[in-house]
Amino acid sequence: MNTSIGFALMNIFKEPILKKAKELSEEYAFIYENGLVKYINNYYDKFSNIKTFIYRDQRVPFYDVYFPVNIQSNQKRIKDIQKLIDSKRYVSIIGNAGSGKSMLTKHLFISNAQDCKSVPILVELRQLNNSENTIEDLINSIITDNKISPSNKITNQILSEGNFVFILDGYDEIFSINKQKTTADIENFVDRYSNNKFVITSRPGAGIESFQRFNNYDISPLDNTEISEFINLQFDKHENKGIANKIIQEIEKTSNKHYKHYLSSPLLLSMFIFTFNNYPELPKQQSRFYWNVFDTLCTRHDSLSKTGGWQHERKSGLKNEELEKILFWLSYITLFDGKYSFDYQSLSNDIKKIVGKFNINADIDNIIYDLNISLSILIIDGLVYTFPHKSLQEYFAASLIKSLDDNQKQNVYTDKFKKLTRFSNGGNINFYKMCMELDKIYFLKYFLIPEIKSRFRLDIESNLDKMNYIFEFLKLELGFKKINKKYSLKSVAYASADIVSLVRDGMSFVHVFKTIDEIIKGDSDFEYYLKNKGEEIINNRGDREIRLGIEDFKKTVVATVINNYKVINDFSNSYDEIRDRIKNFENSLEIEQQGTLDLLDI
Structure with a gap:
């Protein structure tokens, strides 16, 4: 482990982090300082060398395999x-399953630690x-190495200095039953400690x-050039x-041109690379990628990471x-329980239930060994077991x-x-697509x-009613910005x-919104309404804008613009x-069911 990373970082940030907490005793100053050093060193060691689909049996330097995605x-x-x-x-970073969010968060952690930009x-x-616990409780346990803070006031002072970058990973994995509370x-x-930098990731x-x-x-999909660069x-x-x-x-075969949308995902591209020796042709369905990976792990042993017929021992004998x-x-059990990672006891208990129900005779520890070592389908991350990617769990x-x-x-x-x-609440569309395919x-x-x-x-007939329903159904909000005295x-x-x-x-409303933008230009009544509404928010480019929602659309001046026949027709077509x-x-x-019945009768 490179123990100097944490110390180097703390040598720079120790004083600015602790300087305001003047009532902090030497004991707790030691706890805070060393809690952070231990935390940084632990995660730096964990992320700086990793395993991938190709290098399943050895850790390789992170930047030997990290491909910098664009956003x-x-x-x-x-x-x-x-x-x-x-x-x-x-900054919020939104990407589908396998788009590279996990690798990006590791890169952000490593680069900030190495370059001493932020803690x-x-x-x-x-x-x-x-x-x-609240998110502040969780973060406090991190920076004090799970020891109790002497006071909320001191923690507040330490976090208020603005020396941290908080990487909040997996917003889509918060249970919807907790979503409102956790979001607030x-x-x-973020509001309390706004001097810091914040990155939050999520599936769309x-x-x-x-x-x-x-x-x-x-996160941008890989283009043709990037696909080749990624492979190399x-x-x-x-x-x-x-x-x-x-x-x-x-x-690059012309016949495979229509498959490239699959390979624009770093995860699916990695899977194709991993299975290439055994399955050199591109499958038509995404689910087939996952089957090829599983079959390669289970039955094919000339993987890219080893030459010859090398094979791990199957300790379970199964x-x-x-x-x-x-x-x-x-x-299946863990997905519906909302578990994407498990400690040994939890994993052992779930497997024990399964083998008991199906009278499978094997030692639990040996089964875990085979899933982890022999097949590499479960990865051990510290004391926690995870799937190589959540999408594999969804496929299974x-x-x-x-x-x-x-x-x-x-x-x-x-x-x-x-x-x-x-x-x-969100994040299940990949699982739904998998069920649809299979x-x-x-x-x-x-x-x-x-x-x-x-x-x-499904029973709306009037074009105006269709438009109003689409606005309500999608909970549309439109954001307007003043540019050169025009909104x-x-x-x-x-x-x-989901x-x-x-x-x-695959549907897009872009053409609809272009129509609205054309209509509002030069409409003095509409501009007057926007000017006097006065409630500005920060849009996704950091600019200030005025946001109109359902209630605004009911106002006469807004309705006059929105109810323009071009907009009505466009939204009616979308409905x-x-x-x-x-x-x-x-x-x-109906066709699938009838086809099945017809074939069964042959």
Whole structure:
């Protein structure tokens, strides 16, 4: 371990952090100082050398494999994320499963520690799910090495100095039952200690976009050049370096052009690299990527990280089918319990339940060894076990659901999924897409169609009513900024719950908002309303703007603009498109069911 990192950082920040806490005794000064040193050293050692899909059996230097993703706002791509954070101070980073959020948070921690820019504190927000503690309690336990603070006043003084960068990871993993309280808690913490820098990450659809102080940025997908650069980087110091060109050539085949949207995800691209020796062709479905990974882990042993037929010992003595059953049920149980990582006792208890139900005869410790060492499908992170990525857990859980009988599926897609949507507000769209791919008929029949029909009215006929309903259904808010004495529409916020996002996948309202922007220019009554509304917020680029919502749309002067026939027609068309998609789901279900019945009768 490079123990100098924490000390070097504290040598710079010790005095500014502790100088205001004059009543701090030497004992507690020691606790604070050494708690931070131990924390920084521990996480620096943990992140500076890591395992990846390719290097599963050895830790490699982080920057040998880290590919710097870009983030973007309003189509503007940003490469230097640290510079952005230093400038904006409050940054939310939004990315789908496998987009590179986890690697980015590690990079931010390492770079801040190495360059002595700020004292980095990484907070996994899911830790607040099963605790009465506030985020401040959690952070205080970090900086005092889990010792009790002598007083809230002293902690307040230390955190107020502005020397920290707080990396708040996984907003989408907060249970929805806790979401309102935890969100308010986070916003209060940011307000109280606003001199510091804050980064918060999330999958889309969890509501992170509504944080008032934060500037929102999306992780950019890898473009064609970056895909090649990513592959070359992974093999730059690899013994099997020549395979990189073969992988790039396969991806660049004209026949594979339409698969590249999968490979724009660093995670899925890593999976394809890992499985290339055994599965050199690109699969059509995302779920097949996960199957290829699992099959490679279980049955194929000429992995990229070892040459020859090397194979780990199976200590449990179980066959692949038995380990698969344990893994799939473990993923299902833990996903619906909202657990993405587990200590040994929790993991042991869950596996014990599974093997007991299916009369699988094997030692629990040996099963854990095989899942962790032999297959590398569970990774040990300190004292905690995790999946290599949450999306793998989602794939295994979806595979388990697919294997159930009709009655069992009905129960899962109704009762169990209600629990999932209740406890997780956002972040499930990847899991839903996996269920759609693997188990389309039953997913549509028992979950998606009933759920969206219970949320979305299908009987509206008037174009004006359709527009008003879309505004209400999506909880639209429009943000206007004054530029050269004229107001312009600069931001749009709307609800993006998982179910709605799944139905709206690929739809865009950009053309609608361009129409609104054209209409408001030169409308003196509308400009007068905006000018006198006077309630400004910070938009996702850090600019001040005036935000209009549902209640404003009812005002005559606003309604006159919004009710312009062009806008009405555009929103009416959007309503029709959503309704048509729901009907297409119903037609698809009918066709699939009839096709199955016809084939069964042959």
